[in-house]
Amino acid sequence: MLKGKTALVTGSTSGIGLAIAKALAQQGARIVLNGFGDAEAPRKEIEALGVDVAYHGADMSQPQQIEEMMTFAAFRFGRVDILVNNAGIQHVAKIEEFPVERWDAIIAINLTSAFHTTRLAIPAMREANWGRVINIASAHGLVASAQKSAYVAAKHGIVGFTKSAALELATTGVTSNAICPGWVLTPLVQKQIDARAKRDGISLAEAQVELLGEKQPSLQFTTVEQLGGLAVFLCSPAADQVRGVAWQMDGGWTAQ
């Protein structure tokens, strides 16, 4: 379905981003990976799916590096047809104790980076009259939790940005949508499980059950493969008129 298209997924060396990159590659898309840590293993996994893959290590908190990554992608594959803004970090602390530097980093990586990638991707998408911008928001783009002020602000922000982009692009073949996962068992959430187990003196398994029980009525994690499936759907012709939505995949979290 996506043969001949190029997908750039930010923060795709791990977790949700890597799974979405794989799901799009399975549909034939060329992939530009981005993110920190080991890029070789993800690159090989994508290559094994029989598509071209490139990697750029831009730091999503640095606008200049984001520009370099977008130029690199266009140089390598012609243009970016599918942009998945996925890179994200978390920090948990009360507002009055929140490190200012962490606030700035979360807003830069989880929100502002999507402005930069999107503004740089849109001209070629408009020219081709086809494109997909998929922003990985969160249940925290729709509802809040205590001690996650920066994350909640950034995720609500990206849901708003998604809608503005959808309106600006409404008469074109370019759509902009957000995906709002609930708990997904990735390194980002494992850190929170580890912290909870330590804080409450309970086992990791108990901490996992507690974490799900507080927010996610299904009591099951959303899987990265399920999120990959939703991203593939949003790239399909069936989703041509899905515009500006914030689509929950959260086990009922935001239905409460």
Ligand code: NAD
């Ligand atoms: P993860 O920690 O497994 O992956 C994050 C990815 O972002 C990694 O590839 C990392 O290298 C990259 N990254 C971090 N900082 C970066 C930077 N400055 N520049 C470039 N890349 C950077 O996390 P994940 O759980 O897969 O999260 C992916 C996205 O999904 C995030 O936006 C997160 O907020 C969102 N999300 C996650 C969950 C969850 O339960 N895991 C729920 C809702 C939303």
